[in-house]
Amino acid sequence: MGKLLKRKRGLNSVHPVTGALFHAFFIFYTVLCIVPILLVVSVSFSDELTVISNGYKFIPEKFSTYAYEFLFKDATQIIRSYAITIFVTVTGTLCGVTMMALYAYPLSRSDLPFRGPLAFYVFFTMLFNGGLVSFYLVYVRFLGLKDSLLALIIPLLVAPFFILVMRTFFKNIPSELIEAAKIDGAGEFRIAGTIIFPLSVPILATVSLFTALSYWNDWFLSLLFITDDKKVSLQYLMYKTMLNIQYLTSNTKAAQGIAQGGSPVELPSETIRMAMCIVGIGPMVLAYPFFQRYFVKGLLIGAIKG
């Protein structure tokens, strides 16, 4: 019987040529996904003049670390934005995931009064919102959060989609556990803290990852609310630098000094831009191999259960 099954598996696979074609395609696509970053890396390590005359190449025609030297000479702005982004990401993720879990858990309990309306309250926001103008006014006029770090944190705290995913997960926890705890005299918060949440680590981790990613990648909130250069997020800094190198140097005297100091290039804008990009995403690219496993696993959980 075992032999029969094995042979069947062999029979049901694609023709070897097709299989090879699939592999070839995926290798091509993999390269497509990774190659753009390599181009940027290469340009960031190139000499500015050669880049200007010959264009971007995958292998630097003339190797140079000048762009990075320039960036690190006055790295205050970069460091500031890194600090801001890290702070916003960590606090936002912690608070947000907690808030979402605290809403999703009661929603998963069948004995919650007004369960229907409360669920609707959340999911309606996925369908209908007041638009950008109102959103902006609420935060700037009503809450007075213009130029405040809170404006970078608060909007991304709660994503109704994740509440939905968490609720589904919590529903799958056997109610016997909860009943047993109640018999033992545990209060609601105690039950949540000691039973439900330890069991929910996979889903909490997944939601945390996605939330952290949305905070880390955010540039829109800085665009909308922040005018003080000291408080912009990292991605926003990268965005601004793309359009205007001057934005990066808070110390314009240094920039002038470099230009006047006899260096043949005034402001190595092309290579600096690419170096800025690498500096901005470097940590993420390094962290990606570790985290992607959890992202994919989390999505799998969500897809199967949801």
Added chain:
Amino acid sequence: MMLPTAVFLLINNYLPIAGLIIAFKNVNYVDGVFGSPWNGLNNFKFLFATRDAWIITRNTLLYNAVFIASNIVIAVIFALMLNELRSRWLPKFYQASMFFPFFLSMVVVSYLVFAFLSKSNGFVNNSILPLFGLEPISWYQEPKYWPFILPFINIWKNAGYYTVFFVASMLTISQEYYEAAVIDGASKWQQAIRITLPKLMPLITVLTLLQIGRIFYADFGLFYQVPLNSGAIYSTTNVIDTYVYRALLTLGDFGMSSAAAFYQSVVGFLLVFLSNYIVRRIDRENALF
């Protein structure tokens, strides 16, 4: 327990809904939102009198339709192909690298695109076009290329994400179906069409439905960052979201931008109900509600 989030949603999501009335008012700073005089449908009249209204609507709808269709179709095809690979870990590696672009922010993507499409230094103008003997193209000034560039980038960024959903779903399909099919002499192609695809239909329906509900909302990052805010190509890169943003923060025109936002919210909402209704007529079980 639910209080913090409930309060958050109230402020973040429900309060702005009240702000929709701005669309019907002639807001000035002195009187504030609630004190400003009503001006009826004037804002809407101004909005729809401009050619812009038509352009941004057309752009938003067409791009999103293309995005929805291409994302799902390509993700399903990818998932099917991945499922057929015999190696154990190669599919995981492919999936990991396909997922990578999703991880990047649109700002980073705009840099990557710039590295290729920059007029003077970009890789395409300097290394690829000369191979074919073609002149350099001013990519960021020519509107006609962007209806191809933007969908390509959208797929590049999101295909890996959606593929994961479908791969997961395919894992739940019982092998017995396939074994029975093989006994009956079904080819791979037939198996894919008759077994896998129907089994994936609920997921495909839900995903499509959710996206159609948001067809009036564009990916702001994609349309604002990647074209580098180049005015010359607005005719093919301006969508409702970017229009609202530019009208609000660049022009300070509260009236027009809130009229556009109102238009977007209401129509989007109606579309969700409409698409859900249609799906319910076709296949009751697959509807959202």
